[in-house]
Amino acid sequence: MAQHDSKEFFIKPEDYRKALNSEEDFFIQFQQFTQNVDSQIIKIIHRFLEHYDMLFHKDTIISIIKELINNAIKANLKRLYFESAGLNINDSSSYRQGMETFKDEVFQSHESKIITSLQGSKYMVRVSFSSKNESLSISVINNNPILESEMNKIKSRVTKAYKYQDISEAFIDVLDDSEGAGLGLIMALMLLKNSGFPQNVFTISRNDTLTSVNLCIPYNVMTPDIHFKVTEEILKEIEDIPALPDNIKEIRMLIKDPESAIKEIAKSISRDPGLTASIMKLANSAGYVTMKRLETIDEAVKIIGIKGINTLLIATGVQKVVETRYKRYESVWNDSYKRAFYAQLITKRINESSKLGDQVYLSALLADIGKIVMLSLKSEVIDTIKKINGFKGMLDSTLIEEISLGISHSSLGALICKKWNFNESLIKTIELHHRPHRAEDEYRNLIYTVYLADIMVEIENNKFRFELADEEVLDFFKLNDKKKFEEYHLSLKEIYSTKKNF
Template sequence: MPNRNITLDVSKIKMAIRAGIPLSITTYTLPRDMVEYMEAVLSAFLKELNQSSMNEYLRYCLNELVTNSKKANTKRIYFKEKGLDITDDAQYEKGMKNFKQDTLGDIKRYMNMQRAAGLYVKFILQTRNNKIKLEVRNNSEMTFREYKRIHDKLSRAQQYTSVDQAMNQILDDSEGAGLGIIIMILMLEKVGLTEENYQVLCENGETITRIILPINEKSQKELSVVSHEFVKLIDNLPQFPENITRINNLLDDPNAKMSEIASIISSDVSLATDLLRLVNSAAFALASPCRSISEAVKLVGIHGIKNMLLSIASINELSRLGDGVDEKKSIRKDMWIHSYRVAFYAYNLAKNFYPTSATIAEDSYICGLLHDMGKLIFEAVHPLMNERMKSVCVKKDISTDVFERLVAGVNHGEIGALIAEKWNFPEVITNVIRFHHDPELAAPEHKATANIIYLADMLAHFQREEVDFYQFDKEVLNSFHITTQSQLKMISEKLASEFAKEPF
């Protein structure tokens, strides 16, 4: 039965775009309202990316691909019912003679049989690395004959220059993967793509049809320009605190004495108190409480103390931003709790999966704490800057929609990294903030930390049921030897249980 209760959740679409995670819709019978829902998701997805010009063409492609996937599933049921071997050429020809007539005349029964057999059609959308990936999958693996037929059609599509020319040719219409695929390739050519952007493959028992589209270059440049202009316009963003800068310079001095460093930190009562509170937090799980700065420096080490000081100063400075905007305070509080959670998870993941590297654990904590720095800053100050940013967009002939995309959280990694650069943060922090949603783009020497922050962040969203297991990056999961949802849930529950002991 068609599902009449499907509603479009634009907030999940926005989050998927912001985090570069896939959106997936699975159906067994492909009723009309499910196709309409898929089209609505595609339309909203493209709108959020400012790529609505592709909508008409991609909607045609989507319809063609999901229809072909459903037919492929129906074909498996039909051949099995008739006792025919779909991989045998002679039996294939025999079965296809009446396939369309027999199944269309009894389509409801065949759809019910497909559901019972667990044969699905899956639609997946994702944007990452300035590309859009549209996939349609079904779990009926193609035969060699079907694979060859599709590639013959792809080759034939190159002979035509227009849809009309293709329509005028006499094509075999015994299967859906004929004229439709040729028209689809011609549609893609209208948005500047070639058959190279269209892939058909079989993998792990699935037939996968994939379209890869580069996001409009002009749109990417405009987003980058607006992000840089936004950072420039933050007048009330201070330089990094002088006392922290002075202590960090001392920490970088190989001739500096530990006692001298401890003495300077101790002379700043507020800073010393914050540092001891952080050292003694549950995240670092010390065997016994640390009671002095000298002891803290010895226990945590120079690199760890430096990161902790950066954390404390960043929290203090970022917390002051936007204090006059009362309606935003609860949002900022939620963001900080999320940041503390990610930092806690990241530190513990690093300690468990990289037990021999204290540096990765220390870097993971501060990167987790500051991973959403761009979002925190934006949430704090953008209500006061709307008119100024719109004025910048008009002056630079950029649509104000680009600014609205920033409001939705797009490019917050870049904004956070620009602030980190302004404050002269270490490269690892800047790099991980920039690529915490795209860890594969992080510098090789920082990739382990980027993977940790990605996983910690996704686990926090997973616990709030904002993402599903399928949306986790499989390469990142593999790097932690996580292959099943039950493994992920076990790690998630353990971390959540420990974090619940943290006071807020």
């Protein structure tokens, strides 16, 4: 089997990212759930869900898989304990005898020989990943068969978890003093339920040598009729989004005309005081990189250039749509301005500022336009889905919307940009700014730049961490060393802060 760069685990095929891109199955195998294994599991699940545009399920899936891994490790420790004590785990009286001391001797002991001896023993845990039949499959497998009585206990807990209304009910009902394993599984299953998944996505099976617990994540958890209604609702909202204002379209047409003089363009913009004020506000905002404060539209056109003015026209037009139709969600723009500013500076790191500058600004600024529209969908259909699914304890409103709709905000943003007839590079960047590994060669620099700017903003919002960053993107920018990444991120923050107070 292919050896990865750690003795604590191995992955097969070794390059799981390549396997994922070619739709091949892959797995990670280990004996102890160390910190390195934990980090690798999180990274793999993140990439796996990211690939299929299902990152909105990440927290739920990670919590459940980690609980299943802990249970598999515990099952292996139990086998080792019974073997070391000379007890037959399949004999009911020996089982009762062993379980009376198992928990204290293995988990309460300061230096448990059983835990130490697990590494190098015959017992393994394997987490496998595959995609088939319109669903993603993650299986946690350990190489010892679960007992019939334990199997029945787990199946009972699965059923109960889908009936509980509150976790306090589980405390009373399923605490298991001998193993202490019941409550964690119940909580994981309740999280699954509260994320809208039906009970049948969780299955457990065994044979003479293995126990396998499988999580089957459908691409869409909704029934076909509800999915049709939701799709209809999304399309209706997109259709109802206003087009960019006529005055902006007219000036953009003037910009496209190679015969147009800079003075003529500036004069045309100046005829609309509101538009002039909006462009000047954006040009001098913290989100746009300029060397000095601009005072007039003539100066702005000369210094920013035709491409820059065209970019600001689009940004101004989109902002006007948001202000009129989605005013409640203007706060999302604060992160957008910062992301756009970071992205412009990042282009200089790869000597692409002249080529990507204006395009990267617009792509980064509009990356979350789908989030704004998504949060505005408040129809009876969407509200009904939320009530059916529950979503108890979930505070991230964007996450709830994404799970409800079965579409990510980035995919929705791409649909909106198509409606506005934006160019393909802008559409692709918005669609893939959370999935940079799927970028085609011609858009790679643009998508990688927006992705890097976005994760920096997300890190500042405590919604992301360096360890989950796409390794190919970090390699591309020569930022795969955490210290270098943090130093560079800090330098961008300081420049932005200076600009913001300018």
